[in-house]
Amino acid sequence: MDVHNIVMDDPERGIFRVHRSALTSDEVFELEQRRIFDHSWLYFAHESELRNPGDYRRRTIAGRPMFIVRGKDGEVRAFLNTCTHRGALVCRHDEGTAESFQCFYHGWTFNNRGELAGLPGSDAYAEAFDRRELGLKPVPRLESYRGMYFVSMDPGIPDLVTYLGGLRHYIDLTMDSAEALGGWEVVAGTAKFTIKANWKLIVENSLDAYHLPTVHQTYVDYMDTRLEAVGASRMQMQSRLSGQSNGVSYPRGHGGFLHFAPGRTIANLSPLWSESAQTEVTRIREELIQRYGVERGSEMADRSRHLLIFPNLLFQDSHTGFRFRQIWPVSPSELRVEQYDLVPRDEQPELRSYRLEWSRAFLGPGGLATPDDVEALESCQKGYGARELEWNDLSRGMHRQPLASDEVQIRGFWRQWHYLLGGRPAGSEAGDRPPAPVPVHA
Amino acid sequence: MPDPSLRSQVEDFLYQDAALLDEWRLDDWLALFTADCSYVVPTTDLPEGDPTRHAVFIDDNYERLVGRVTRLKSRHAHREYPYSRTRRLVANVRITRESPEEVDVQASFVIYRVRSGDMAPYVGHYELTLARSEGGFKFRKRRAVLDMETLQEHGAVSIIL
Ligand SMILES: [Fe+2]
Numbered sequence: 001m002d003v004h005n006i007v008m009d010d011p012e013r014g015i016f017r018v019h020r021s022a023l024t025s026d027e028v029f030e031l032e033q034r035r036i037f038d039h040s041w042l043y044f045a046h047e048s049e050l051r052n053p054g055d056y057r058r059r060t061i062a063g064r065p066m067f068i069v070r071g072k073d074g075e076v077r078a079f080l081n082t083c084t085h086r087g088a089l090v091c092r093h094d095e096g097t098a099e100s101f102q103c104f105y106h107g108w109t110f111n112n113r114g115e116l117a118g119l120p121g122s123d124a125y126a127e128a129f130d131r132r133e134l135g136l137k138p139v140p141r142l143e144s145y146r147g148m149y150f151v152s153m154d155p156g157i158p159d160l161v162t163y164l165g166g167l168r169h170y171i172d173l174t175m176d177s178a179e180a181l182g183g184w185e186v187v188a189g190t191a192k193f194t195i196k197a198n199w200k201l202i203v204e205n206s207l208d209a210y211h212l213p214t215v216h217q218t219y220v221d222y223m224d225t226r227l228e229a230v231g232a233s234r235m236q237m238q239s240r241l242s243g244q245s246n247g248v249s250y251p252r253g254h255g256g257f258l259h260f261a262p263g264r265t266i267a268n269l270s271p272l273w274s275e276s277a278q279t280e281v282t283r284i285r286e287e288l289i290q291r292y293g294v295e296r297g298s299e300m301a302d303r304s305r306h307l308l309i310f311p312n313l314l315f316q317d318s319h320t321g322f323r324f325r326q327i328w329p330v331s332p333s334e335l336r337v338e339q340y341d342l343v344p345r346d347e348q349p350e351l352r353s354y355r356l357e358w359s360r361a362f363l364g365p366g367g368l369a370t371p372d373d374v375e376a377l378e379s380c381q382k383g384y385g386a387r388e389l390e391w392n393d394l395s396r397g398m399h400r401q402p403l404a405s406d407e408v409q410i411r412g413f414w415r416q417w418h419y420l421l422g423g424r425p426a427g428s429e430a431g432d433r434p435p436a437p438v439p440v441h442a
Numbered sequence: 443m444p445d446p447s448l449r450s451q452v453e454d455f456l457y458q459d460a461a462l463l464d465e466w467r468l469d470d471w472l473a474l475f476t477a478d479c480s481y482v483v484p485t486t487d488l489p490e491g492d493p494t495r496h497a498v499f500i501d502d503n504y505e506r507l508v509g510r511v512t513r514l515k516s517r518h519a520h521r522e523y524p525y526s527r528t529r530r531l532v533a534n535v536r537i538t539r540e541s542p543e544e545v546d547v548q549a550s551f552v553i554y555r556v557r558s559g560d561m562a563p564y565v566g567h568y569e570l571t572l573a574r575s576e577g578g579f580k581f582r583k584r585r586a587v588l589d590m591e592t593l594q595e596h597g598a599v600s601i602i603l
Binding site: 221 | 483496501513520522558591599
């Protein structure tokens, strides 16, 4: 299949299809590595993981071993994790605090600013050997936005703020919402799991509100049982918050779905919580409204945001907690997930435990929902073995202002994907634009 | 030196637990827990993970454990419908503390899960507190700590560990 025709995008007829070779082919996989992952901003770490000088995190980003570290001088730098001598990894733990990184092969030592600080037997080198040229190689670009550090392999990529564009509106809502609670911090305990499916399937799945009642019926039943036990119901909870749920798509492939959901520790109530927790949540909500006004404050408190920062970071702030879910392609039919939960630094312990409880209950490998997503994606990937059926359909809501359960946000992802692969001419649909601000009721 | 017959009794209890789970007799299995029980599985990167402070894979009290079992018995727990085949090997059982009310136990496990053309083992150890009850034991604390660095072959913890 020619990459030019791999996406069928016909807004006039309201038809959007993706050829399944996009999810199975080795050539497409290689092309994605070079044209997407080598030219995007990729999330690396959160500032709370790099609070003090010497704090570092080691991660594999776009297939490269890397680490990010706050230097003695307070500056954060990202390096390729390979000794400039003969190549061994110089950072050999996933996290920690270090003044220097010594390569265990021949003992070359780099300080936490990346400079080659020492090597055994330096008298063996000629005058032209300049150790200033042999510091650790920095990742070409590193920038941060609201505490999130991103890197890019592309020295010429536009700055991060421009890249994120209009999506920043929603990122800001979540980031601002925890300001009075000490800001967000990553909580220890990372979910790392592998799914035997193409990486784009979990991007789609994470942006897909259409599958909730089918794939996640057991989770919904569990919620209902818990609510009934305290004399409440989902309908009752839902009716307390009124407002539109919708899908949004922004230039450069970012997008997501937004919906009004009760039971957010920032900040609307759940009948499952204790009286003291309700009092605290009410206080947080009032403070948000005081600080940010009724409209913005209640949007922060009431609306869940399931966002994609293109190409591979899910930013999910919902009644099941706040997390970054990063997706890495392993092969055309395998993906890896790294999932980090964030919590407000000064959140009351009781609210913290409700937050973590519902995060685990829904969106984790041991939860009541994610295992069924894993099953669905692996099932799709198996289905693609039947090569005579060639196309996936993603046309939901193409003829109307899209709802959350429509697929505009998924089409936005695919359009940018297709564009970067060299296949997509300019073109859009009505919903492929930020919608007018949604009225919010306090 | 703890009484060797106590260890045999504990082993019998753990073998019964393994058999009920391998046979998917989940209601009978639930009866092995006290009302104040906890069932915890920390993430693979943080074996010491504490549910009050850290993100973990599973932190069930009795109510949530009932929810987990109810879900697994439904036809809509897609990852486990149809059920996977499992085979649990429990070994290296050690009594680490003993009182008239409780016994603390450490044991190693390998749990093979077989389904849809794949076989993947969960390898780890149990940290258990067993409450003595009439004629046997019940789980008061069940903590399953995994040795794998990630859920690379499993995708999820969809069965009970
Ligand atoms: Fe899902």
